[in-house]
Amino acid sequence: MAIAAETFMVMADDSPEFDLLRKSLACSSTVGFDAEWKPRSDRLAPPEAPRSFPMVTLLQIACREALGSVTRVFLVDLLALDLPPLWDALRDVFESQAVLKLGFRFKQDLIYLSSTFAAHGCDRGFDKVEPFIDITSVHHYLKFGSLLEGKGPPKQSSSLATICEEVLGVALSKDLQCSDWSVRPLTEEQKRYAAADAYYLLEIFDVFRCKFSDQAIHSPTVKQSVNTPGAYPPNLTQGLKDLFRAPSVYGNVLGTKYGRAVDMINSSDSESTLPALLDTSLCKIIKKYGEKIILQESDRHPRTSKRRGRKPSSSTWKFEVPSGQFSDWEGPRPWDSSDGGDEIPRFLCDVMVEGLAKYLRCVGIDAAVPSVKKPEARQLIEQAYKEKRVILTRDAKLLKHRYLVGNQIYRVRSLIKKDQLMEVIETFKIKISEEQLMSRCTKCNGRFVQKPLTIEEAVAASKGFQVIPSCLFNKDLEFWQCTDCGQLYWEGTQYQNAVQRFINVCKLSD
Structure with a gap:
């Protein structure tokens, strides 16, 4: 599963990969997030024992620079990294009004991520992500012509693999979804799988952004196609699929690469760390459809039982x-x-x-x-x-x-x-x-x-x-x-x- 983006493993806060991650976050207008975790160790513990959330072991971050086409994917190993330095950078991005965040049913990931950082002394973890757009809402817009404003993702939404297939024509394998993400070192297959989950959030959003353009919105042909369930405007969607598949676009960058962070930092312009300037179309999207994820106090405490229709046991x-x-x-x-x-x-x-x-x-x-x-x-x-x-x-x-x-x-x-x-x-x-x-x-x-x-x-x-x-x-x-x-x-x-x-x-x- 190859992607057209540089991929970097981040395993230490004093590494060039970590410096590149911070610079990329500072100059990106759109960032996609995904996370992998390991199951709770107390899953079979007696009901009276304290509960805990699963621990996030890998955080995937896909950065798209403002006013440019540079995309980088970072696989952040939370088992190896000192978390407080990363917490500052992530909190700033999560709350920055100048950066649009993308995710796939990301609230659950954020709850686990917040718990993981809080367990490592990072205050209360994270409180909110704003502005944010869920890819499930984007998919709903592409099929039915409207986003799910203020309602969050539907409970019975399509999987990310299904959305990738429908929107991009890309077969996204989920064979490694249940692999053990706490075992190190990660295999090359796991790295490619994890990078793809974050990378394709940006690619799916590109299709939505293309359809959102003033010319597309005001086109009678596009209006008719957008309002037809299950249909996509062929002049936009198919053209974008062809663009993604064109050899001239991929060229020699097809595939994941590791360890070139030093070269990337040395060639970075000092102005690249300035706050990102959002272009007009992205500002309009954020203003019209941007939402927020806010964690309540109840989100910070695991439920004693996920089984519905019966009361949790109070004793063993x-x-x-x-x-x-x-x-x-x-x-x-x-x-x-x-x-x-x-x-x-x-x-x-x-x-x-x-x-x-x-x-x-x-x-x-x-x-x-x-x-x-x-x-x-x-x-x-x-x-x-x-x-x-x-x-x-x-x-x-x-x-x-x-x-x-x-x-x-x-x-x-x-x-x-x-x-x-x-x-x-x-x-x-x-x-x-x-x-x-x-x-x-x-x-x-x-x-x-x-x-x-x-x-x-x-x-x-x-x-x-x-x-x-x-x-x-x-x-x-x-x-x-x-x-x-x-x-x-x-x-x-x-x-x-x-x-x-x-x-x-x-x-x-x-």
Whole structure:
């Protein structure tokens, strides 16, 4: 995924790349922002534990200089950088009336970014971004002839990949969206992916800016085309697509480049650090459509539960083992911290209790099934030993192999799945909270992506293997995707019924 802009990695506040970033911010009229983060470390913590926002690990900044066509993309490594010097520069840009900021559903990124900087001693992080235009509003204008003034982005907006495809004819891959952005060093593929997300914000805005010009707005042909849903004026959009694809435009600058910041600084004119002067068309856009993002006090505190339709749990429930009721278990548990474990229960359900595996996943417990069909006892034991799991079975003959895995085999006595679930919970003293319900993929035991998908993203992700009912398109639902098998889930009636069922089974409402 190549872009027609210089790309720089910023990893230290005393580096030439950081100096170039500050100069670029000072002389840019339009700046695009995007962010990548790692999941919360407290996601599976007890409900009474303090919550925290995900930490932003990479900030992408695309700068377009005023009265010029120079575009630079900066990948700012927040894990390596001293944040206070960057905080000053970002705060000035966020609040500068002379710089238009662009983003894609950026308020959520700003909340996480503000929390990350505040955690590193930067006052309260960031309070506002002004003037600002969301790319989802730009996309709405290009399709329907009007921006979503004062309303913010729609809840069911198109994904950035979809917008790029419709507006620019560019296929923007999202394969690395769920990669671990806290691991260093970043791969070249991750760098290209991150740079593209910020760069194409500017390119999409260029199409909007072209359509906004006085000549385009007052043209009867353009007016008619703009007011037609899904249509673009061919004399503008197609021409811009052709311009982006022309070899003479890309030439030798096609692709990302790293480490040339010293040359860029040495050749910079001293006047380039002066405040940017906005041209007429950009001033008109800001005056007519510029909005602001303001973080309220409530935005600075994570919610205890994102699940709708039920109250967050106020306590974690612990089930005590009835004395002498389950005598087949001889322990210890392989996940015990005293044995170097991580205190996360893990089970391997053989073919006789595969239904129990799905029930365990529904309450957030890691439950695998045999990796091969019709496994032999030896294969089950090897898998359990390698993955540090307890084997669950109803096969009494399998118990004779307990010595091979340190007695890590338990024979389930109950026949009904909900009774089997309670038997396992009580036998192994597992803590279950309401927040853990429906937190695993029942199909493959995988985890879900950190943030929910829009309907457009869900439809794109489901192509080829899963059909999303059309009746869901007009509903305000959150979609979640398994990071392992790609299965999609949504918080509809079945979800609510399943949650209530397991609240009753596990007696969480007592």
